[in-house]
Amino acid sequence: MKVVGPLIVVLALVGIAWCCTEYLHWYALFGLVIPYVAFALFIIGLIVRIVRWARSAVPFRIPTTCGQQKSFSWIKQAKLDNPSSKAGVFGRMVLEVLTFRSLFRNNKVEKRDSKLGYTSAKWLFIGALLFHWSMLIIILRHMRLVLDPVPQFFQILEQADGFLQIGLPLLYISDVLIVVGLGFLLARRFAIKKVRYISLSVDFFPLFLLLGIAISGIIMRYGFRVDVAGVKEVMLGLVTFHPVPADQLSTILFVHLFLVCTLMVYFPWSKLMHAPGVFFSPTRNLANNSRAVRHVNPWNYPVKVHTYAEYQEEYGEKMKSVGLPLDPEVVSTNG
Amino acid sequence: MAKVPPEKELVSYSLKPDTTAEWMDTPTEFREGMFCHAAKPKDLETVDFPFPHKWSPSDEDWGLPENWKEIILDGMKDRLDKYRSFRLFMDVCVRCGACADKCHFFMGTGDPKNMPVLRAELLRSIYRRYFTTSGKLFGKLVGARDLTEDVLKEWWYYFFQCTECRRCSAFCPYGIDQAEITIMGRELINLLGLNTEWISGPVANCYMKGNHVGLEPQTIVSNIEFLMEDLEDITGKHIEPSFNRKGAEILFVVPSGDYYADPGIYTFMGYLLLFDHLGLDYTLSTYASEGGNFGFFTTNEMAKRLNSKIYAEAKRLGVKWILGGECGHMWRVMNQYMDTWNGPADFLEVPKSPITGTVFENAASTKMIHITEFTADLIYHNKLKFDKSRNDHLVVTYHDSCNTARAMGLLEEPRYILKAICNNFYEMPEETIREKTLCCGSGSGLNAGEDMELRMRGGFPRAEAVREVRDKYGVNTLTNICAIDRASFPALMDYWVPGVRVAGVHELVANALILDENDDRQLDMRMEELPSAVAKREAEAARAAEEAAKAAEAQSDGEPKEGDAE
Ligand code: HEM
Ligand code: SF4
Numbered sequence: 001m002k003v004v005g006p007l008i009v010v011l012a013l014v015g016i017a018w019c020c021t022e023y024l025h026w027y028a029l030f031g032l033v034i035p036y037v038a039f040a041l042f043i044i045g046l047i048v049r050i051v052r053w054a055r056s057a058v059p060f061r062i063p064t065t066c067g068q069q070k071s072f073s074w075i076k077q078a079k080l081d082n083p084s085s086k087a088g089v090f091g092r093m094v095l096e097v098l099t100f101r102s103l104f105r106n107n108k109v110e111k112r113d114s115k116l117g118y119t120s121a122k123w124l125f126i127g128a129l130l131f132h133w134s135m136l137i138i139i140l141r142h143m144r145l146v147l148d149p150v151p152q153f154f155q156i157l158e159q160a161d162g163f164l165q166i167g168l169p170l171l172y173i174s175d176v177l178i179v180v181g182l183g184f185l186l187a188r189r190f191a192i193k194k195v196r197y198i199s200l201s202v203d204f205f206p207l208f209l210l211l212g213i214a215i216s217g218i219i220m221r222y223g224f225r226v227d228v229a230g231v232k233e234v235m236l237g238l239v240t241f242h243p244v245p246a247d248q249l250s251t252i253l254f255v256h257l258f259l260v261c262t263l264m265v266y267f268p269w270s271k272l273m274h275a276p277g278v279f280f281s282p283t284r285n286l287a288n289n290s291r292a293v294r295h296v297n298p299w300n301y302p303v304k305v306h307t308y309a310e311y312q313e314e315y316g317e318k319m320k321s322v323g324l325p326l327d328p329e330v331v332s333t334n335g
Numbered sequence: 336m337a338k339v340p341p342e343k344e345l346v347s348y349s350l351k352p353d354t355t356a357e358w359m360d361t362p363t364e365f366r367e368g369m370f371c372h373a374a375k376p377k378d379l380e381t382v383d384f385p386f387p388h389k390w391s392p393s394d395e396d397w398g399l400p401e402n403w404k405e406i407i408l409d410g411m412k413d414r415l416d417k418y419r420s421f422r423l424f425m426d427v428c429v430r431c432g433a434c435a436d437k438c439h440f441f442m443g444t445g446d447p448k449n450m451p452v453l454r455a456e457l458l459r460s461i462y463r464r465y466f467t468t469s470g471k472l473f474g475k476l477v478g479a480r481d482l483t484e485d486v487l488k489e490w491w492y493y494f495f496q497c498t499e500c501r502r503c504s505a506f507c508p509y510g511i512d513q514a515e516i517t518i519m520g521r522e523l524i525n526l527l528g529l530n531t532e533w534i535s536g537p538v539a540n541c542y543m544k545g546n547h548v549g550l551e552p553q554t555i556v557s558n559i560e561f562l563m564e565d566l567e568d569i570t571g572k573h574i575e576p577s578f579n580r581k582g583a584e585i586l587f588v589v590p591s592g593d594y595y596a597d598p599g600i601y602t603f604m605g606y607l608l609l610f611d612h613l614g615l616d617y618t619l620s621t622y623a624s625e626g627g628n629f630g631f632f633t634t635n636e637m638a639k640r641l642n643s644k645i646y647a648e649a650k651r652l653g654v655k656w657i658l659g660g661e662c663g664h665m666w667r668v669m670n671q672y673m674d675t676w677n678g679p680a681d682f683l684e685v686p687k688s689p690i691t692g693t694v695f696e697n698a699a700s701t702k703m704i705h706i707t708e709f710t711a712d713l714i715y716h717n718k719l720k721f722d723k724s725r726n727d728h729l730v731v732t733y734h735d736s737c738n739t740a741r742a743m744g745l746l747e748e749p750r751y752i753l754k755a756i757c758n759n760f761y762e763m764p765e766e767t768i769r770e771k772t773l774c775c776g777s778g779s780g781l782n783a784g785e786d787m788e789l790r791m792r793g794g795f796p797r798a799e800a801v802r803e804v805r806d807k808y809g810v811n812t813l814t815n816i817c818a819i820d821r822a823s824f825p826a827l828m829d830y831w832v833p834g835v836r837v838a839g840v841h842e843l844v845a846n847a848l849i850l851d852e853n854d855d856r857q858l859d860m861r862m863e864e865l866p867s868a869v870a871k872r873e874a875e876a877a878r879a880a881e882e883a884a885k886a887a888e889a890q891s892d893g894e895p896k897e898g899d900a901e
């Protein structure tokens with residue numbers, strides 16, 4: 001159920017977009033209204049969620065330290081895994097976000113009778129990197145559809161991505177890798193028992209959706225061969241708020257676009273928020289310097305304590321009996 | 336104390352758990368030996384905790400107040416606003432499973448609900464149901480479920496099968512820290528008076544008497560005097576410890592286990608021998624007689640209430656700075672919480688070693704340093720002379736306690752000391768030390784007697800690593816800088832790796848420390864003969880035997896002579 005359900009939903013989304021444009025010709029709805037609404041919901045959702053996180057306090061400085069602290073000049077500090085300065089934290093975050101450093105640390109424990117063994121486990125790390133980096137490159141490549149003229153950076157990126165020079169149109173490596181990456185991530189959700197056990201329908205849904213987006217994109221490029229110039233005209237119209245009719249575009253484009261719109265609406269309310277979330281993580285984005293620089297808790301409040309005066313009052317006689325000094329100042333103030 | 340099944344039975348689990356039923360449909364079975372006794376009402380009353388009442392975890396009816404659900408949900412709401420960690424960790428997990436096999440409780444039980452990600456989902460499923468739109472609308476479809484008494488019991492069972500060790504957090508790509516979630520979960524449970532006896536008892540003790548074990552001032556003094564007598568027998572030095580003394584330079588705070596129970600006491604003797612040797616101007620306090628903080632295992636507020644004594648006492652006594660003993664969770668608190676709770680400590684000075692002149696800038700604000708920092712600095716500056724061979728009877732490995740490793744990063748200081756004081760030091764496998772260190776299985780208030788099976792299971796991965804170095808290098812000593820380790824490892828070693836003793840780093844420091852040129856000690860801190868003494872005795876015995884043999888030869892008529900028997 002948790003697998004089939006999301007798959008059916010994604011297939012239904014494809015079907016809806018197909019029928020509504022191919023047969024009902026609701027071009028304005030799918031080429032204009034839905035993209036605008038979806039984008040607006042995406043931005044609003046992002047802001048709502050991020051503001052909600054930002055408004056939660058960070059009462060304590062609780063980095064997870066994964067290396068040697070800063071103490072003496074003669075003991076080498078792990079500046080990235082146990083940062084004590086803003087620069088160190090920045091470095092740690094860059095590595096987390098761009099290279100999934102913590103995931104790189106991954107290992108696998110195996111049990112044989114009464115022995116445990118630890119083996120390297122880098123597949124998740126590799127699969128995750130493949131998928132995320134291809135997606136980043138693909139998103140950047142899409143910028144040529146909404147920018148005119150296309151800045152040189154994006155042109156170079158596109159050439160680099162197609163450097164294999166296979167086929168016509170040129171095969172983008174990122175297209176292959178994103179499908180491989182997503183396929184791998186999906187496969188491990190089935191194959192690894194523990195992972196299947198913890199998976200929810202909402203873990204399968206984004207994978208199917210992203211696969212849907214990637215595959216429909218690939219079909220457009222290598223199968224149906226949509227009219228890219230026409231697409232660009234429509235997209236430019238959308239982003240400059242001078243929309244042009246989208247009637248000419250092929251149905252598969254509408255499917256692709258509709259899935260992307262779904263992703264945009266879904267994103268802020270789902271686990272995909274891990275993307276902005278990672279920047280907010282208090283176990284990663286804080287320096288381990290709370291002994292050197294005081295961290296202030298915005299909601300710190302006074303608490304009831306058992307004071308020395310009370311202690312001395314209760315145990316004064318016993319303290320005297322073993323020659324412990326009594327504090328005269330405390331006694332006098334306590335009446 | 337609950338009986339622990341034999342080793343064979345304990346290791347018969349699989350790390351590929353049976354996952355045919357969904358976890359939400361798998362009821363929680365309270366297994367004897369895997370949980371602690373319920374909190375006693377009087378202990379909760381001592382610290383004004385809500386809903387003190389008599390109950391037992393194995394009861395059907397936990398005596399919950401009528402509006403318990405409301406209390407829990409209000410409590411969640413409150414904490415979601417107060418702790419970004421909590422809100423974020425509820426939101427961003429992608430269930431990639433990287434953390435799944437990183438928890439020693441999963442590794443030692445094979446229970447899938449001990450995978451950190453699932454432990455979090457126990458709470459997250461409730462968060463979704465009551466605090467997210469999708470959860471309200473789609474329920475189970477999106478991993479949401481209703482809050483019921485069974486869920487509450489499940490929380491209780493599994494949040495007291497987490498030692499808040501943060502190992503999972505080191506491996507999570509977003510740093511999701513199940514310790515944070517467990518801390519929140521325990522706070523919530525606490526709102527209903529559902530703590531454990533082993534935690535709330537020490538909390539009440541510490542609040543009233545200043546230390547977990549509940550020693551009153553006269554007993555602390557006599558205990559320590561008793562230890563000093565032993566120390567005098569060993570070293571010939573008479574040491575007068577100082578208590579509650581105004582005007583001392585340093586307030587020295589240790590976990591109470593160190594002056595209370597074997598083998599912590601040997602570490603304590605080590606501290607005081609070192610201080611006496613240095614002529615350090617320090618004082619102990621009977622009021623702030625606990626460095627550890629079991630309050631941290633109930634609520635943030637309680638932890639702060641207990642912790643307040645340390646700065647208050649430092650201020651009353653007018654000391655310049657604070658030195659802390661070997662303890663794990665104590666140092667989580669000192670490093671990441673104390674200054675925020677009860678600071679600023681502007682009445683103190685930045686710690687400065689009176690011996691080396693080193694100024695500890697890394698503690699410029701809290702004004703408190705760790706004793707291994709202090710001692711490592713002494714060694715670096717050649718202020719101490721050691722006879723390493725005095726530790727030659729020990730083949731040593733070192734266990735990083737979770738908190739000093741993953742909530743501080745105190746990794747090299749103790750190793751630096753160990754390498755200076757003993758000849759035989761071996762590391763356990765790379766994947767089980769430093770930031771990847773494996774918990775003793777008894778942290779965060781789980782070191783009771785009635786949950787012994789849980790402790791043996793949770794500690795199994797650590798014990799297994801010790802066994803590896805025992806078999807490979809003959810390791811017979813597991814050193815550490817944590818009072819809970821010292822309290823819990825002996826049982827763990829007896830069960831899994833018999834023959835391995837447990838010792839604090841400063842016990843070994845004291846063994847090796849050369850006090851003066853006349854220091855020809857024969858005994859170590861445990862009053863066992865030092866290797867040199869054994870060698871000397873054996874050599875003498877051999878010589879005596881040889882001489883006796885010669886004498887016997889000379890007297891060839893063979894009259895039996897007295898004292899020849901051996
Ligand atoms: C700052 C940007 C991002 C970072 C650092 C990041 C990091 C990660 C990491 C470390 C994982 C866990 C490994 C894995 O399961 O693959 C993951 C999973 C995932 N990410 Fe991201 N991500 C980012 C942005 C995004 C975006 C923008 C999307 C999609 C729109 C996305 C979609 C996913 C999905 C679907 C998974 C789950 C894969 C699975 O089911 O196994 N990520 N991400
Ligand atoms: S490693 Fe982090 S993101 Fe992955 S399942 Fe565990 S808690 Fe969730």
Ligand code: SF4
Pocket residue numbers: 437438439440450451454496497498499500501502503504512513514517
């Ligand atoms: S904090 Fe430690 S004990 Fe708790 S879930 Fe994580 S790894 Fe397990």
